[in-house]
Amino acid sequence: MELYHLRTFVAVAEEKHLTRAAERLFTSQPAISAHIKALEETLGVTLFDRTPKGMRLTAVGEEMLPRARQALAAANTFVQHAKGLQDELIGSVRIGLNSDARFLRLAALQAALADDYPRLEVAMLTGSTGTNLPALRVGKLDAAFVSGEIDDPSMSVCFLAEEPLVIAAPTGLREQIVSTEVEALAALPWVYTSPDCSHFRVMRVLFEAHCCEPTRILIANQEDALVEMVRAGVGLGIIRRGVLAPDDPQAYELPVALPAVPLQFAYLRKRENDPVIRALMQEVCAVWGVDAPREQVRDAG
Amino acid sequence: MELYHLRTFVAVAEEKHLTRAAERLFTSQPAISAHIKALEETLGVTLFDRTPKGMRLTAVGEEMLPRARQALAAANTFVQHAKGLQDELIGSVRIGLNSDARFLRLAALQAALADDYPRLEVAMLTGSTGTNLPALRVGKLDAAFVSGEIDDPSMSVCFLAEEPLVIAAPTGLREQIVSTEVEALAALPWVYTSPDCSHFRVMRVLFEAHCCEPTRILIANQEDALVEMVRAGVGLGIIRRGVLAPDDPQAYELPVALPAVPLQFAYLRKRENDPVIRALMQEVCAVWGVDAPREQVRDAG
């Protein structure tokens, strides 16, 4: 038995004529006749009395009719529920962070997501560019903020902003910094970022260009930890411009030109048409005032 | 959307594999795949995540699953209800009577019907052979007790018993009844049965055989009315043997041989396979201790 049997049953019961029921269902009268016959056979009961004036429900048919309507209503509820869900994102999404909440404008993103997709659970997970990328690859994250150029064909990235970097020095070392030449700076103690952080690359490029290597002192892979190290006088470090207050008594920015790194939003390319990803991208881009990437349909060409 | 889409949806959700769902539904894996794909398309939502390990419900799918089960359950209820009804007669049946309740053994019939078919509404409608037959033809009755030979090819009859008739005479006329010869009796006053009663035919045959005609006095088409007329001394009448008590002070049975008429149970031949008629016949025959007519299947030969 299929739903069309029930639809036909109800239509015939209401129209009282195969002919009219056929018109209503946009089909032919013999088709309707066959539906009723098949239904009666599978049920093992007679639903209609055939009279020269049309079809009249038997007592059994009368009793079956409301249950047929019920079954159809349940099926309809199923479909309607889907219609209500089809533009609504439900489930959860995990976003990897690589910096502090304010810089990443998380409050605005959270507000926008909660507003547009109230049933979407959003998890924002601290990490770094270096930990976010593998987490994306193995599916532990759905999208992530990353810094620096991403050279991974499986990854889609969306540029959000330039992240200007500066060298921060502790006030206690001010006297030892006689020059802002790289070679001179390299001789000073440094607080390293961990190798999986984009700042590390900037640092490496900087020193490699001058064929020197800094004195390693400590590795901090959390930006605030690094800042604290610098302020505690452990050594110099590379941080985002603006992290240090201009009047910070314990550390200050050196006037050295560093290449800016791009802040990007990354996700697996193969998920670029996933509605969750699309929605996320749209909200992130809106928050950052950039254009969202165009839809990538699979069969485009 | 049809029920098989829902069946497949639930099976896949439970088995978590297209392959296993296909086995469970005794079909092929591509068929299952097409069902899910079609369902997702008509609903406009994604129900499953395709993983290399199988199919995993999405959050939307998780939310749709119970509603799919509900719809299937409603459809199943529909079918099960029919199964419960298929041996149960419901509705109503109208039986025409042509005599008194005790003679027709209505108490026993009613008890048997109520016992075997508790949901069958039984209406027993007083009438006579003459009124029952046309009522059957126009569908005002479903079956009826009739007396005498029925000569109507559209009617099926089932013999129940012989109905012996007697001539009843009022005690007040005893002195005038010098002979039980028909010619002599014809000269006496008679209470006629109405022409649509089988007793009328018996009377007519009786007098025609002797080429005489009785004096008409009164017509009563209700047997008890006729008996009362006879007892009141209005005239002679034909009644069933045994209606008059042997010690009745007001009327007595004349020792005249009358042909017995058969009591029969009649219904429209075209309804002989109607379950209600079949059930009715079976019960009536059981009450009267006769064999029910064999099933008449249309394509028998």
Add this chain to the structure above:
DNA sequence: TCTTCGCCATCACAATTTCCGAAGGCGTGA
């Protein structure tokens, strides 16, 4: 790192089901 395995999507074609138009039976009303 490479291979093998399991799983799902797709394709061309076959099988089945469904549908349609025509014809026929049947009862009704003119």
Add this chain to the structure above:
DNA sequence: TCACGCCTTCGGAAATTGTGATGGCGAAGA
């Protein structure tokens, strides 16, 4: 008696559904 409306049945056409083979894609194991 005829014409009409209604349902059933029938053969063939059309659409849908199902099948087996094939390929892509990750994951698990060597």
